[in-house]
């Protein structure tokens with residue numbers, strides 16, 4: 001299933017380029033945390049009860065960009081509840097993190113339970129640069145997952161609302177995602193609709 005959300009007012013802008021990441025696991029964020037905290041939350045389309053926001057996700061919770069130290073905070077355990085996360089060495093993880101950070105186009109966002117020091121939810125916004133639509137940018141949402149013990153606490157909604165608003169803030173002309181039919185109702189809460197286009201896929205390995 002292919003879901004799409006087109007914005008009505010595309011405009012040119014530049015994605016913030018971040019400095020080169022450290023080589024040892026640390027708390028350097030993948031992107032500027034202010035991008036999450038300075039969003040215009042009044043534009044969010046989902047309902048939250050009780051009210052939560054990127055700045056205030058709930059007691060003992062923090063929403064922020066991924067950092068390499070999250071490798072030791074169960075980041076892969078959460079990802080493994082979505083799909084095969086595979087066996088990844090710290091070196092591989094840091095190399096991929098640095099690549100994403102340098103590009104300035106990856107917004108891997110996490111929610112941490114600071115009492116437990118554990119990542120409990122994550123979702124990613126990727127910005128694709130295009131020549132079409134006057135060299136526009138398109139957002140793609142990937143890897144949305146909330147750890148099973150934290151589901152139903154609005155964290156999935158919080159991440160999706162945040163990344164959708166962030167894509168608009170970064171001047172994407174539209175944002176898309178792929179999901180199973182059973183999850184369509186979830187994504188409709190954030191303004192996505194099922195596209196006419198088919199999602200086609202060729203898998204080379206798992």
Ligand SMILES: CC(C)(COP(=O)(O)OP(=O)(O)OC[C@H]1O[C@@H](n2cnc3c(N)ncnc32)[C@H](O)[C@@H]1OP(=O)(O)O)[C@@H](O)C(=O)NCCC(=O)NCCS
Pocket residue numbers: 047081082144145146147150151152153154155156157158178179180182183184185186187
């Ligand atoms: C889908 C997922 C991210 C939702 O996160 P969550 O934190 O449990 O959901 P929230 O508490 O934020 O949202 C709850 C709301 O969404 C709805 N909802 C939750 N999961 C849903 C689903 N799969 N389909 C439709 N609606 C769903 C609830 O009914 C509730 O609606 P309400 O706000 O109107 O009462 C989570 O269940 C998950 O990680 N699933 C496994 C991984 C997965 O399938 N990811 C999506 C890949 S495309």
